[in-house]
Amino acid sequence: MNIFDKNADSAASDAQLLADEARYSSFGDTVHYVDPPKIFQRGEGSYMFDGAGVPYLDLQMWYSACNFGYSNKRLNDALKDQIDTLPQVASQYLHPTRVQLAKTIAVDMHEKFGLDGRVHFNVGGAQAIEDSLKIVRNARGGKSLMFAFEGGYHGRTLGASSITSSYRYRRRYGHFGERAMFIPFPYPFRRPKGMTPDEYSDHCVWQFERLFESEYNGVWDPKVGQAEYAAFYVEPIQGTGGYVIPPRNFFTGLKRVLDKYGILMVVDEIQMGFWRTGKLWSIEHFGVTPDVLVFGKALTNGLNPLSGLWAREELINPTVFPPGSTHSTFNSNPLGTRLGLEVLKLGKEMDYERTVPEKGAYFLDGLRGLQKRHPEIGDVDGLGLALRAEISDSIIATVRLATGRNNSPVSTTQLLGGGLTKKDIWLDQAYVDIKPASWISGTVGRMPNPFVGSVEGYKLTDLVYDTDLALDGMAATARHDLFPRRGISVSGTAGAFLMDYRDDNFPTASPNKANTKTKWMFGGQGVVDWNTSRFDWRASAAFYQFQYDRGLLSDPCPLYLGVTECSTDFTRPAFMQKGNTLFLIRNITPPPGQTDYAVPQFAGLSFDYDVLDLSTSFDLKLANDRHLLLVGAYARNLAFDRGDACRYNELGLPVNNNVDANPCPAPRAGQPGSNLATGPNAYMGKVVYGHLNPYRWGQWNVGAGYKRLEADAVLDGYTDSDFHLGGTNAKGYFVNASVGLFDGANLEFRWFSANEVAGPPLAIDVGQIDLNVKF
Numbered sequence: 066m067n068i069f070d071k072n073a074d075s076a077a078s079d080a081q082l083l084a085d086e087a088r089y090s091s092f093g094d095t096v097h098y099v100d101p102p103k104i105f106q107r108g109e110g111s112y113m114f115d116g117a118g119v120p121y122l123d124l125q126m127w128y129s130a131c132n133f134g135y136s137n138k139r140l141n142d143a144l145k146d147q148i149d150t151l152p153q154v155a156s157q158y159l160h161p162t163r164v165q166l167a168k169t170i171a172v173d174m175h176e177k178f179g180l181d182g183r184v185h186f187n188v189g190g191a192q193a194i195e196d197s198l199k200i201v202r203n204a205r206g207g208k209s210l211m212f213a214f215e216g217g218y219h220g221r222t223l224g225a226s227s228i229t230s231s232y233r234y235r236r237r238y239g240h241f242g243e244r245a246m247f248i249p250f251p252y253p254f255r256r257p258k259g260m261t262p263d264e265y266s267d268h269c270v271w272q273f274e275r276l277f278e279s280e281y282n283g284v285w286d287p288k289v290g291q292a293e294y295a296a297f298y299v300e301p302i303q304g305t306g307g308y309v310i311p312p313r314n315f316f317t318g319l320k321r322v323l324d325k326y327g328i329l330m331v332v333d334e335i336q337m338g339f340w341r342t343g344k345l346w347s348i349e350h351f352g353v354t355p356d357v358l359v360f361g362k363a364l365t366n367g368l369n370p371l372s373g374l375w376a377r378e379e380l381i382n383p384t385v386f387p388p389g390s391t392h393s394t395f396n397s398n399p400l401g402t403r404l405g406l407e408v409l410k411l412g413k414e415m416d417y418e419r420t421v422p423e424k425g426a427y428f429l430d431g432l433r434g435l436q437k438r439h440p441e442i443g444d445v446d447g448l449g450l451a452l453r454a455e456i457s458d459s460i461i462a463t464v465r466l467a468t469g470r471n472n473s474p475v476s477t478t479q480l481l482g483g484g485l486t487k488k489d490i491w492l493d494q495a496y497v498d499i500k501p502a503s504w505i506s507g508t509v510g511r512m513p514n515p516f517v518g519s520v521e522g523y524k525l526t527d528l529v530y531d532t533d534l535a536l537d538g539m540a541a542t543a544r545h546d547l548f549p550r551r552g553i554s555v556s557g558t559a560g561a562f563l564m565d566y567r568d569d570n571f572p573t574a575s576p577n578k579a580n581t582k583t584k585w586m587f588g589g590q591g592v593v594d595w596n597t598s599r600f601d602w603r604a605s606a607a608f609y610q611f612q613y614d615r616g617l618l619s620d621p622c623p624l625y626l627g628v629t630e631c632s633t634d635f636t637r638p639a640f641m642q643k644g645n646t647l648f649l650i651r652n653i654t655p656p657p658g659q660t661d662y663a664v665p666q667f668a669g670l671s672f673d674y675d676v677l678d679l680s681t682s683f684d685l686k687l688a689n690d691r692h693l694l695l696v697g698a699y700a701r702n703l704a705f706d707r708g709d710a711c712r713y714n715e716l717g718l719p720v721n722n723n724v725d726a727n728p729c730p731a732p733r734a735g736q737p738g739s740n741l742a743t744g745p746n747a748y749m750g751k752v753v754y755g756h757l758n759p760y761r762w763g764q765w766n767v768g769a770g771y772k773r774l775e776a777d778a779v780l781d782g783y784t785d786s787d788f789h790l791g792g793t794n795a796k797g798y799f800v801n802a803s804v805g806l807f808d809g810a811n812l813e814f815r816w817f818s819a820n821e822v823a824g825p826p827l828a829i830d831v832g833q834i835d836l837n838v839k840f
Contacts, residue, residue, distance in 0.1 A: 075116025079104045108135030129304060129336045130367035133411060140366050140407055147403040154399055156392050162402035169409055173345065174375050178354040183381045186373040186397035190335035190361035191220025193372035194298075197331050197357050198224045199391050201296040204329070204380045208295035212328070213245040216306030219298060219333055228298045231305075246284075246294070248273055250303060251311040254444040254455060258463045258498070261522040262312040267760055268839070270318035271808035277326055285326055296329040296357070301347040304336035308453035310446050314690060316351040318761075329356040329380075335372070339363035339408065340417035343425065343449030350448060356380065364405045371401025425449045426550050433546065436503035443500065460499050467493035467533075474640055475531035475786040494535050507541045515540045515558050516590050516607055520684045523757040526698040527785040528749045528772070529609070529678050534783055536586075538562030552596040559589045564611065565639040572630035579632045582613035584639075590678075600685050607678040611780060614638070615709070616650045616669015618717045624665070625656035637667040644774070644781040644793030646671040646710060646743050648717045671719050672777050673704035694753040696770075702778050705745035722776050722794070722824055742823030744775030747793070756805070760839060764805035771798050775822050789819035789829050796822050810838045 083101050095102055103121070105113040111134055112120040126132065133140060147162075154160050167184035174182055185200075187193045202209055213219070213228040220226065226234050228245040249269065256265035277285035277292070284293040301316065303309050323330050332355035337347035341363070348355055357380065361372030379385070429447045432454050436442040443457025468488060496510030508515065514534050518525045524532040540560030547553045565584040572579065590607035613636070622631035631651045650669035656662050680698040687693060710719050711729035719728050722743045730740055751770025759765050772788060773796040781792035789795035797819030805811045817831040 078116055110134045127367050128362065129341060130362040132339050132341060132363040133366045133408065137366060139411060140368060140404060143403055143407040144368050144400060147400050151399045156394060156396050160399050162399055162406055163397045166402045166405045169406065170375055174358070177349060180354060181378040182375050183378065184373055184375050185381065186371065187393055188370045188372060188395045190359070190372050191222040191225040192393060193335070193359045193361055193374050194219045194225040194333065195222055196391050197359050197374050200357060200376055200380055200386060201329055201331065203386060205295035208293070209243040210294045211245040212294055212297040213247055214250040214299060214303070215247045216250050216303050216309070217298065217300050218305035245298070250306060250309060251315050252309055253312055254457070258461060263314055263521045264758060266312035266315040266318065267758070267808070269315060270322060273319065274322045274808055292326045292328055294328055296331050297323055298331045298333060300333045300337065301351055302337050302342060302448060302451055307455070308451050310448050313351060316353045320353040331355070331357040331359065333359050335359060335361040337451060340412050340421050341449060342451045343418060343422040345412070347448070364408060365401050366404065366408055368404055369398065369400040370395070371398065371405055421449045425452065428452055430549055433549065442503055445503070460497060462497045463494060465494035466490050473786070475534050475783060475791070504545060505541065505543045507539065509539045511535050511537050512540065515542060515560060516588055518592065518603065518605060518680070518682070520601060520682065520694060521757045523694070523753070525682050525696050526680050526749065528698045528747055529676060529700050529779050530783050531785050533786070536562040554594050556592045556594070557590065562586045562588070564614070567635040571635055572632070575630070579635065581635050584614055585612045586610065587612070598686070600683065602683045604681040605679070609676045609678065611674040614670055614780070615673045616648060616671070618650055618713045619652045621652050621654045623654040625662065634667055636669050638670060638782055640782045642781045642786065642792035644776050644795065646719050646722045646741060646777055648710070648713070648719050652716060668720065671710040672702070672706070673709070674702050674780050675704035676779055677701045677703055691755055692753070692757050694757065697750045698748065700747040700779055702745040705777055707741065710741060743777045745778050747774040747778035749773070759803045759805040759811050761805045761808050765803060767802045769798065769800045772796065773822065787815070787831060787833065788817050790831060794822050794824065795819045810836070812836055
């Protein structure tokens with residue numbers, strides 16, 4: 066059978082080819098899975114065709130080598146023309162397209178990064194990596210140790226394999242020389258629970274920089290100011306590692322560390338270069354300048370092997386890297402360089418910097434649609450046409466400990482002193498996150514407050530809830546990208562939370578049990594978020610219904626008979642600060658014939674609390690990772706009714722917030738039901754400028770704001786514990802400043818100056834200096 070006969074039976078032809086391959090070919094240079102490799106006869110566009118003419122969509126486009134499609138006529142014609150003109154020439158000679166291509170790349174690098182440099186060619190990507198290793202070693206006095214990322218892939222030659230983390234590429238071949246130190250690649254989807262992407266990015270940089278902190282356990286000798294390692298090899302977006310896209314600020318932090326310790330950054334663009342991400346080089350998305358940049362694959366659209374590198378002038382000029390330092394027989398071959406020039410022209414003419422992001426956004430929308438229909442898809446992400454979807458676990462458990470001088474729900478502050486007694490550690494959070502589908506998630510346990518929004522980890526408002534408050538119960542959140550290309554999304558959160566549990570065995574010493582009520586908070590919140598590269602504007606509306614929180618007056622309670630509990634003791638608040646209107650809930654029966662007797666009392670809340678919570682924020686993203694953040698919030702107790710304070714007449718009169726001795730005058734037309742110094746409204750506004758999370762030297766922020774809470778606008782037990790030393794019936798201003806000390810630590814200065822809204826004078830000024838450390 067003639068296997069080149071296109072009219073031959075394709076199945077028989079394929080069978081003969083596979084039999085011959087099994088007999089005569091090495092399997093080491095191809096991939097055999099459960100089934101043998103597919104045999105293709107031709108390609109066109111994004112499709113490959115078998116002998117029967119069946120099309121197959123090539124999602125990887127020849128390992129990212131064919132960015133302009135199979136059988137691209139313009140590129141094929143350029144190759145044919147070069148074959149007819151100058152198909153080959155020895156590498157010790159020059160030819161026009163070699164110099165023109167080097168100039169084109171070098172000029173582009175200067176325009177983008179502001180640095181002079183030179184271009185060095187080779188054949189395959191791994192060979193270009195080998196050349197870069199020689200340049201780096203030469204520039205750093207022969208140092209042979211490198212950093213590289215876990216999950217990175219740089220080729221399968223000996224040197225390239227030594228900086229590729231996967232063991233399977235080295236197995237069976239013995240020692241590969243100097244192995245790289247492999248550093249975890251930032252993986253936002255798998256970041257620790259509770260960290261924002263930016264916080265996680267800072268954490269990854271900090272973990273790396275710790276290697277240089279001590280001469281005894283690090284890679285840096287401070288006495289001579291020298292690092293043991295020469296370079297860090299990076300893929301801005303890992304190809305073989307799963308198209309993981311790091312946080313946008315990660316590489317700026319990494320480059321800062323590398324420059325500080327004299328370590329070169331070598332950027333491997335072999336898989337992600339030539340507009341796969343919407344830029345000629347994927348590193349352009351991350352705001353850093355490489356010292357060496359390696360390219361290959363799609364430079365010639367896979368038609369003729371050619372690779373190369375660009376390096377800064379001081380690393381590669383002829384005085385430090387002289388002629389003949391490294392080359393191969395086929396490097397800078399005229400077929401490859403002619404195609405490289407045509408590829409660069411074609412990319413600009415087709416405006417790939419515009420069309421690739423547009424097409425990528427279209428496909429990303431489609432992947433997100435699949436994610437909504439298939440809960441096993443945990444993450445979808447993309448940059449240009451570098452797209453990914455990840456199958457993930459749907460249940461994550463989290464436990465968090467916290468300090469605190471007591472078990473207050475609204476403060477983790479631990480004061481020094483106290484007779485040198487031991488300090489407490491509390492179980493602050495313990496919860497399980499469940500994500501049955503990409504658009505919805507649920508949380509059960511003692512959890513972070515799902516209703517307190519944040520921008521890059523910075524809590525927006527503490528008007529209703531202190532930022533330290535954790536809630537016990539369950540919550541569900543649903544999110545929908547309303548206009549994905551414009552960054553507009555909507556989300557909703559609903560939850561039920563157990564605020565105070567009482568069992569049915571109350572009073573414990575009485576055969577007659579009270580109809581106790583477990584106290585719940587039912588809450589719901591809707592959020593609209595418009596998040597772009599320049600700003601993030603969001604608005605939210607929430608409603609919280611606190612059930613059975615209002616105190617009840619007890620039945621006559623004869624404590625003199627040895628009774629220890631009155632019928633409504635369970636209605637007292639489990640935790641209070643100050644401000645809410647209170648009355649004494651025990652209706653104590655006096656002992657017969659006595660006027661002087663003990664009156665042990667409990668206080669209960671005079672009003673119900675159904676709180677409407679409205680807030681908005683505008684975050685303007687400025688240069689150098691600084692922000693201008695504006696926040697406004699308003700809350701109102703919709704259940705507030707002045708008449709409720711007088712429902713028990715003289716038996717349950719309010720004991721605070723009274724304007725005069727008679728808080729419950731006889732009702733008159735047009736007059737409120739009680740004469741109290743209280744109200745249902747609260748509002749705040751604040752502005753913050755600087756870095757939202759200044760946990761690095763050189764980072765800082767300043768802020769100021771004003772807050773006003775009438776006495777019964779919100780529950781005083783759950784609002785901010787620092788302003789006016791906690792509670793409601795407070796108004797005043799606050800200022801703060803934070804400065805980063807070193808990675809993971811900052812010093813925060815805060816000043817609160819507050820007075821009462823109404824009632825007796827109570828001015829409280831609070832100054833705080835906090836040392837915050839993340840670990």
